[in-house]
Amino acid sequence: xxxxxxxxxxxxxxxxxxxxxxxxxxxxxxxxxxxxxxxxxxxxxxxxxxxxxxxxxxxxxxxxxxxxxxxxxxxxxxxxxxxxxxxxxxxxxxxxxxxxxxxxxxxxx
Numbered sequence: 001x002x003x004x005x006x007x008x009x010x011x012x013x014x015x016x017x018x019x020x021x022x023x024x025x026x027x028x029x030x031x032x033x034x035x036x037x038x039x040x041x042x043x044x045x046x047x048x049x050x051x052x053x054x055x056x057x058x059x060x061x062x063x064x065x066x067x068x069x070x071x072x073x074x075x076x077x078x079x080x081x082x083x084x085x086x087x088x089x090x091x092x093x094x095x096x097x098x099x100x101x102x103x104x105x106x107x108x109x
Contacts (some may be wrong), residue, residue: 010040064096
């Protein structure tokens with residue numbers, strides 16, 4: 001048995017949750033926030049049997065895509081009289097970060 005922790009971009013979370021549920025996976029969704037961009041994420045906690053892992057990972061691959069977004073950087077503290085002109089940055093967002101952990105024991109109570 002495996003415990004799969006999956007962190008995805010907020011825009012991908014709804015469709016991913018629906019697809020995993022339709023495929024018969026029991027999922028728990030936790031709202032989370034990304035560190036660098038402070039963007040909305042979702043963390044999924046999924047328990048699967050070893051033989052189901054490849055199917056689950058394929059669903060995640062098919063639904064979570066990387067893309068670029070334009071963001072304005074946070075201005076640094078400047079001294080009086082200095083001027084800071086922020087330029088938008090292109091950053092890659094989306095995709096999925098997946099942790100697969102071995103489960104020694106599982107009980108449903």
